[in-house]
Amino acid sequence: MKNKVAGIAFVLGSIYYLIGEAISAAFFNDSLINTYLFHTISELGIPNVNSPFSFLMNSAFILIGLTLMFGNFYKFKDYIIRNRVIFLVLTLITSFGVIIVALIHGGNPLTSGYHASGAVMAILGGNILLVLISKSMAEFEIYQKITLVLGLVGIISFWVMFFNMESMWMPVFERLSVYTLILWSFITGLFLVTKTLNTT
DSSP states (O other): OHHHHHHHHHHHHHHHHHHHHHHHHHTSSSOHHHHHHHSOHHHHTSOSTTOTTHHHHHHHHHHHHHHHHHHHHHTGGGGBOSSHHHHHHHHHHHHHHHHHHHHSOSSOTTTHHHHHHHHHHHHHHHHHHHHHHHHHBSOOSHHHHHHHHHHHHHHHHHHHHHTTTTSTTHHHHHHHHHHHHHHHHHHHHHHHHHHHHHTO
């Protein structure tokens, strides 16, 4: 039963995030394509005239953070047989980082440092978490291999973004490093639900 509950939470959390971002982007003060290519996800969460659906983007940040915390602590931790303490610590760092991004917005010189710290916690911490997960389970099969690839892609994308903050393509690398976590959440939900079906 725990597998099913956690699995559904992971799937719904990831879908809500993608829908929340898509709606926020659709109503952003630019074309949809330009918004995805040239505007960061954080911009969608800043409450101003450019982003009338910023509340939806911020709710998506909060929900995906809570989803990760709930899913990992409620059930997924049972599949971690090595490095469990580090797994739990990185889960908290990532989850709180995403929530900080939602509550403390970028673009304000007084708070941008906190927002940036939350983003690093969420993105870098989250992708390191994926690499750790892939190496901390009992098996190293297709799920673990996908998790490892996602984590490595996310870390590489983060560093490319970090050293090219002034590039017009920075938002693309930002999204690549974030979407690895969202995709992992969806895949993990399916993984847990499949485990439920296999035991019934």
